[in-house]
Each structure stands twice: as structure tokens, then as C-alpha cells.
Amino acid sequence: MKFYKPDEYQAGCEALFLQIKSKVLVLLPHARVEHIGASSIPYAVSKGDLDIFVGIESDEFESSVKQLSSLGFQEKVDTLRTAELCMLESILQEDVALQVVANGSEFECFLKYRDLLCSNATLVKQYNELKLSCEDLSLDAYREKKSVFVEWVLAER
Template identity: 55%
Template sequence: MKFFEPNQYQSECEKLFTLYQAKIAAALPTAKVEHIGASSILGAMSKGDLDIYVEVSPTEMDKTTKILSSIGFVEKSNTLRTPALCMLEAQSADDVAVQLVAQGSEFEFFLHFRDALNTNAALVSQYNQLKKGYEGQCEDSYRTAKTQFIERVLREFRGS
């Protein structure tokens, strides 16, 4: 697993987000569409991918999944899928993922995590150190450590 410094990927992700946001907003005018993931966090290292948060009413999840499929996204296999969360990826060559989230669900944490790191440079530094420690290692081990870090940040963020 390789991680990139912010100056190596963030501007490209911003450009991609602008393109995809327009496409998604045109197809889903009432959806909340936001940039999430490491590429949305100032100074964060990343694998160089773009994550997009799409939030809709819980009753619109299935319909929205179909609409996203019609504009070039496919459901990710081997990933968490619940009535409140559907993860999709672009069928294009772009490394873009969509986290489709039901409004009011626990999965709004994507926004809370982004916001917590964007307001605390020390957390960004800790996040980058975690990533550096897993560069070249097994992705499963990294995911476990990343999950623990996210859970700790969210506990602290909610407590503040």
C-alpha cells in the first residue's frame, strides 16, 4: 500500500470532485453531496482516491442507488452494505468512491470525522503517522488501525 503526500494528489482530487459533484447533483438535485475522505482533509496523506458523500432520505436509498448506477457507478463488492449505507465506485478509470448514506443514520460519521480533522492539525499529523506506519504493509491491518483511530477521534469530537 502506497500513500501520497497532499501536494501529490489533493488538487487533482478537488478537480475530480467538482466534476463528479456536478454530475451527481444534476441526477440527484435534493441529495446532499460533499467531499469526504483524506483528500478532503487539509494536509492528510492518502492513497490518492476521491471519496464522495451522498446523503438522501432513508426512503430514497434504493432509488438513489439505481440512479447512481445509471450515471456510471456500480456497487462495491465485499464491503459493508446496510439499509443506511451503500458504497459505490466509478466505472471509469477514475479512483472515485461514493458513500451513499441515509440521512440521520450512524453513517453521518464520515462528515464528523472530516470536520474533526479539518479543525485539528494535531489529529491530521496523527492520521498521517498512522498511514506512514502501514505503508507497504497488509491493507487489512491498516484498515483495523484506521478504524480504531476514527472511533477514537469521533469519541473525542462528540465529547468536545
């Protein structure tokens, strides 16, 4: 697994985020569309992927998930799927995912995590060290280590 330094990927991810955000808002004008994941955190290393939070009212959740397929996204298999969370992956661009979340649900933790790291350079340093220590691990092992860190950050604050 390869990780990139911020100057190697963040500008490209931000430009792509803005493009996708504008398309999502044309389709779903009442959605909250926010850049999340490592590419949204200053100085964070990353696999170079782009994660986007799409907040939707609960009563529009399922229809919004279906509508987003018209932008070239499909439901990602083998991930948590609930009535309040659906991960979609791009079939047009590699390493682009939408986290479709019911507004007010526990899954707004994606935003909380991003905000905590954006405001704490020590956490970013720890996050980077964790990621770089995983370069020789499988994707599943990396995700497990990362999940423990994310849960610790969210629980401690």
C-alpha cells in the same frame, strides 16, 4: 501501499470531486454531495483516492443507489451494506467511491470525522503518522489500523 503528500494529489481530487458532484446533482437534485476522506482534509497524506458523501432521504435511498449506476458506479462488494449505507465504486475511474448515506443516520459520521480532522492539526499529524507507518502492510491490515484510529477520534469528541 503508496501514500501521497497533499500537494501531489489534493488539487486533482478536488477537481474530480467538483465534476462528479455536478453530475450527481443533475441526477439527484435534492442530494447532499460533500467531499470526504483524506483528500478533503488539508495536509492529509493519502493513497490518492477520492471519497464522496451522497446524503439521500431515507425514502429515496434505494432508488438513488440504482440511479447512480447510470454515472458509472456499482455497489462495492465486501463492504458494510445497510438500508442507510451503500458504498459504490466507479467502473470508469480508478479509486473513486461514493458513500451513499441516508440523511440523519449514524453514517453521517463520515462528515463528523472529516470536520474533526479539518479543525485539528494535531489529529491530522497523528493520522498522517499512522498512514505512513502502514506503507508495508496489507490493505486489510491498513484498514484495521485506520478503523481503530477513526473510532477513537469519533468516540473522544
